[in-house]
Amino acid sequence: VAPVVTLLTDFGLADGYPGVCHAVILRICPDARVIHLTHGIEPQRIAQGARALAGTIAYAPVGVHVAVVDPCVGSARRGVAIATRDGRVFVGPDNGLLRPAAEACGGIVAAHALEEPAYMLPSVSRTFHGRDVFAPVAAHVAAGVPLDRLGPAVDPASLVAAELPGHRLVGSFLEAEVDNVDRFGNIRLSVTVVELGDAFHSGRVVEVHAGDDRYYARCAETFADVAVGDIVLYEDSTGALAVGINQGDAARLMTATPGARIAIDLDPGVASSEP
Amino acid sequence: VAPVVTLLTDFGLADGYPGVCHAVILRICPDARVIHLTHGIEPQRIAQGARALAGTIAYAPVGVHVAVVDPCVGSARRGVAIATRDGRVFVGPDNGLLRPAAEACGGIVAAHALEEPAYMLPSVSRTFHGRDVFAPVAAHVAAGVPLDRLGPAVDPASLVAAELPGHRLVGSFLEAEVDNVDRFGNIRLSVTVVELGDAFHSGRVVEVHAGDDRYYARCAETFADVAVGDIVLYEDSTGALAVGINQGDAARLMTATPGARIAIDLDPGVASSEP
Amino acid sequence: VAPVVTLLTDFGLADGYPGVCHAVILRICPDARVIHLTHGIEPQRIAQGARALAGTIAYAPVGVHVAVVDPCVGSARRGVAIATRDGRVFVGPDNGLLRPAAEACGGIVAAHALEEPAYMLPSVSRTFHGRDVFAPVAAHVAAGVPLDRLGPAVDPASLVAAELPGHRLVGSFLEAEVDNVDRFGNIRLSVTVVELGDAFHSGRVVEVHAGDDRYYARCAETFADVAVGDIVLYEDSTGALAVGINQGDAARLMTATPGARIAIDLDPGVASSEP
Numbered sequence: 047v048a049p050v051v052t053l054l055t056d057f058g059l060a061d062g063y064p065g066v067c068h069a070v071i072l073r074i075c076p077d078a079r080v081i082h083l084t085h086g087i088e089p090q091r092i093a094q095g096a097r098a099l100a101g102t103i104a105y106a107p108v109g110v111h112v113a114v115v116d117p118c119v120g121s122a123r124r125g126v127a128i129a130t131r132d133g134r135v136f137v138g139p140d141n142g143l144l145r146p147a148a149e150a151c152g153g154i155v156a157a158h159a160l161e162e163p164a165y166m167l168p169s170v171s172r173t174f175h176g177r178d179v180f181a182p183v184a185a186h187v188a189a190g191v192p193l194d195r196l197g198p199a200v201d202p203a204s205l206v207a208a209e210l211p212g213h214r215l216v217g218s219f220l221e222a223e224v225d226n227v228d229r230f231g232n233i234r235l236s237v238t239v240v241e242l243g244d245a246f247h248s249g250r251v252v253e254v255h256a257g258d259d260r261y262y263a264r265c266a267e268t269f270a271d272v273a274v275g276d277i278v279l280y281e282d283s284t285g286a287l288a289v290g291i292n293q294g295d296a297a298r299l300m301t302a303t304p305g306a307r308i309a310i311d312l313d314p315g316v317a318s319s320e321p
Numbered sequence: 322v323a324p325v326v327t328l329l330t331d332f333g334l335a336d337g338y339p340g341v342c343h344a345v346i347l348r349i350c351p352d353a354r355v356i357h358l359t360h361g362i363e364p365q366r367i368a369q370g371a372r373a374l375a376g377t378i379a380y381a382p383v384g385v386h387v388a389v390v391d392p393c394v395g396s397a398r399r400g401v402a403i404a405t406r407d408g409r410v411f412v413g414p415d416n417g418l419l420r421p422a423a424e425a426c427g428g429i430v431a432a433h434a435l436e437e438p439a440y441m442l443p444s445v446s447r448t449f450h451g452r453d454v455f456a457p458v459a460a461h462v463a464a465g466v467p468l469d470r471l472g473p474a475v476d477p478a479s480l481v482a483a484e485l486p487g488h489r490l491v492g493s494f495l496e497a498e499v500d501n502v503d504r505f506g507n508i509r510l511s512v513t514v515v516e517l518g519d520a521f522h523s524g525r526v527v528e529v530h531a532g533d534d535r536y537y538a539r540c541a542e543t544f545a546d547v548a549v550g551d552i553v554l555y556e557d558s559t560g561a562l563a564v565g566i567n568q569g570d571a572a573r574l575m576t577a578t579p580g581a582r583i584a585i586d587l588d589p590g591v592a593s594s595e596p
Numbered sequence: 597v598a599p600v601v602t603l604l605t606d607f608g609l610a611d612g613y614p615g616v617c618h619a620v621i622l623r624i625c626p627d628a629r630v631i632h633l634t635h636g637i638e639p640q641r642i643a644q645g646a647r648a649l650a651g652t653i654a655y656a657p658v659g660v661h662v663a664v665v666d667p668c669v670g671s672a673r674r675g676v677a678i679a680t681r682d683g684r685v686f687v688g689p690d691n692g693l694l695r696p697a698a699e700a701c702g703g704i705v706a707a708h709a710l711e712e713p714a715y716m717l718p719s720v721s722r723t724f725h726g727r728d729v730f731a732p733v734a735a736h737v738a739a740g741v742p743l744d745r746l747g748p749a750v751d752p753a754s755l756v757a758a759e760l761p762g763h764r765l766v767g768s769f770l771e772a773e774v775d776n777v778d779r780f781g782n783i784r785l786s787v788t789v790v791e792l793g794d795a796f797h798s799g800r801v802v803e804v805h806a807g808d809d810r811y812y813a814r815c816a817e818t819f820a821d822v823a824v825g826d827i828v829l830y831e832d833s834t835g836a837l838a839v840g841i842n843q844g845d846a847a848r849l850m851t852a853t854p855g856a857r858i859a860i861d862l863d864p865g866v867a868s869s870e871p
Binding site: 047048050052054059079081082083084085086098102105106107226228229230267268269270271280281282283293 | 336337
């Protein structure tokens with residue numbers, strides 16, 4: 047079976063950065079199958095990238111997984127390759143981006159700093175390690191280079207931890223951060239429905255506080271459970287709590303952007319019913 | 322020859338939705354060649370997706386063709402796989418999105434509802450059937466699973482028909498809908514040049530009514546047939562009637578967006594000439 | 597090894613143009629590995645495309661390289677296939693787009709006009725030669741068709757030269773054009789650091805004139821060499837001189853867009869120091 051290399055970055059798609067990484071990988075490992083998981087992470091938002099990678103990786107074939115959200119490129123921050131118990135290898139900057147995903151893949155079994163120039167491009171720029179370090183290292187690993195050739199072993203406990211935004215739940219009052227706004231205007235929050243436990247009741251009417259405004263919304267399983275144009279609070283496809291509008295755009299209504307705070311009263315004491 | 326799976330959706334490219342579908346497909350069918358036809362269909366505009374799929378499919382290798390524009394995801398709407406006379410299989414929601422393309426591929430020879438959980442992901446979300454149902458079903462079909470294993474046969478006549486926007490041609494006066502605005506500002510209308518017949522004369526000057534404004538334009542075969550900055554009415558690469566400006570942006574000039582109405586007087590009684 | 601076909605265009609990603617080209621290629625050459633280098637060239641900016649292709653091609657496997665920025669599609673401008681000394685073939689319009697990249701690949705050894713209909717689609721539109729001419733020709737070449745079958749030989753000296761924006765350096769005063777603004781707001785200028793020679797001093801403070809405003813900036817090797825929020829002048833990953841802000845957006849600050857002029861006083865006579 048051909049080796050798989052996945053890419054997840056904050057490069058966006060307007061520029062040639064993802065394409066040149068793809069090219070570099072095929073030049074070193076012509077058999078590799080390259081999957082562009084996403085290049086839409088907000089520029090330099092490590093936490094959003096870490097969550098996206100951890101939430102997507104279980105759907106991907108076992109392979110080599112490059113991630114680049116790298117505000118400190120060219121500084122002393124190290125690059126790493128991390129092997130996990132389920133046979134995956136993560137490659138990228140050691141800034142917290144990779145660790146949650148790696149830990150979710152059965153745990154970390156080894157990590158190596160990227161120091162051996164033989165597995166990088168001959169000339170390494172100071173501003174684009176995606177092309178010059180991470181893509182070529184990943185391609186060499188996909189082609190069979192063992193991790194201990196890449197550089198010295200690193201104590202997994204020394205890997206930088208991700209600073210993920212959390213949430214606060216006091217009684218029925220939830221505060222969380224906007225993790226992502228998707229193309230449909232659905233607002234993903236920095237809390238999972240599992241974390242809410244009993245506080246999330248399907249069918250209940252809740253009150254969303256965004257900026258200075260308040261909106262009633264109904265907890266449900268999918269958009270079609272509420273009327274067209276109504277606001278719905280639901281478990282999204284990554285397990286996160288999300289706010290949407292059936293066939294509408296919640297983020298535009300609430301002017302929500304990644305990083306903003308949203309509060310939700312999960313039991314505002316108004317009438318609720320099963321949908 | 323490796324099996325081909327194509328994707329056409331309204332997911333956009335800012336989020337990780339297309340990438341995770343790609344990943345799911347390769348996990349199930351590692352040999353598949355995945356083509357992202359487009360993810361730029363306007364959110365939930367089924368008719369635009371149906372036209373785009375029908376207009377593109379003839380250029381693609383025979384394969385498994387996933388399309389997802391799915392405003393009613395998670396509701397009772399069924400998912401289907403449709404086999405066509407020329408050997409293709411279309412997979413997606415039964416909401417009119419697939420039918421025009423399938424009918425254009427030699428006609429429908431069989432259709433099956435997607436009910437067998439063995440060909441979906443183990444856990445099916447209520448909001449992302451692209452990842453959890455359509456991509457895995459398509460990958461299994463690409464890997465050789467016959468359609469009758471996916472679920473019960475469906476009468477092709479019972480498949481939901483697409484509600485495509487049409488046009489009205491009264492004498493020389495045409496009314497149509499904006500189907501698409503491309504990156505160059507070219508405005509694709511909901512009518513083909515073939516449908517216009519004799520009413521479209523190459524070289525003739527016509528009058529375009531958009532909003533409260535009117536613009537002269539010349540019927541021609543390509544942008545370069547008119548002067549730089551002039552408006553041209555032409556048959557676009559899908560066969561549709563389109564409005565463009567040579568090296569300019571017609572959609573910005575006319576503030577045209579998908580779904581808007583445009584009227585064209587194809588014989589306004591002004592001087593015209595061959596280009 | 598499977599043949600590689602790369603694509604670089606101004607099509608953008610909102611529409612289905614890149615996807616249908618990918619489909620056409622796999623239909624003709626099912627083994628081809630397709631790399632989308634970028635579709636983000638500004639519409640019809642040939643010079644930007646020519647620079648991007650020339651700056652990227654060395655990172656790609658040897659293969660067939662399609663580029664399309666084609667404001668005169670459908671006119672008399674010819675299409676060409678250009679073979680280079682290092683074994684690559686470039687395919688696209690003869691408008692200057694391909695020539696700098698081809699010359700950078702060891703030089704041009706042969707060129708042929710694209711005239712033989714057998715290697716195009718059966719029906720060639722007047723507005724989309726990417727799909728109807730360049731993609732199919734490239735796929736046939738990838739599948740082994742020799743160049744002299746595509747059409748008559750063309751004298752390489754007759755190929756249209758690119759009109760690349762240059763720069764002016766008078767003493768320490770530099771004037772250049774904005775070649776590209778990337779997603780991070782970094783401004784690439786139409787001059788390389790090598791071309792500046794001794795005028796570029798790492799560590800020196802310079803003065804950037806953009807529009808009516810002036811900004812101090814420091815010459816450095818990477819963003820992290822200056823404080824967060826400070827402006828940095830650096831050699832970007834393509835070798836060009838670029839203006840950025842450490843963890844900020846220089847293009848937004850300076851409202852810089854491709855084609856704008858920027859002037860830089862590289863020796864404004866203010867205190868400077870090593871970073």
